[in-house]
Amino acid sequence: MSSKILYCKNCDKYTLKETCSCGKKTVTTRPAKFNPEDKWGKYRREYKKQQQAL
Ligand SMILES: [Zn+2]
Known part of the structure; x- marks a missing residue:
């Protein structure tokens, strides 16, 4: 099951639809x-890491 949450900037709403x-x-x-x-x-x-190598 996909839990991808999509967001509509236009409506300022979260949806599962593309x-x-x-x-x-x-x-x-x-x-x-x-x-x-x-x-x-x-x-x-x-x-x-570089500092330690010196
Ligand atoms: Zn919308």
Whole structure:
């Protein structure tokens, strides 16, 4: 069973349909655990690794 939740920006509503009842295409919502800082965490780890190698 798919638990993909879609969102209509036009109606500000969540739906499971790829096209909202208003006719607009819905967008996939990001998982709640998505953290925008993760991409920087990757760089921080790389930096730390380089520091230890010196
Ligand atoms: Zn809509």
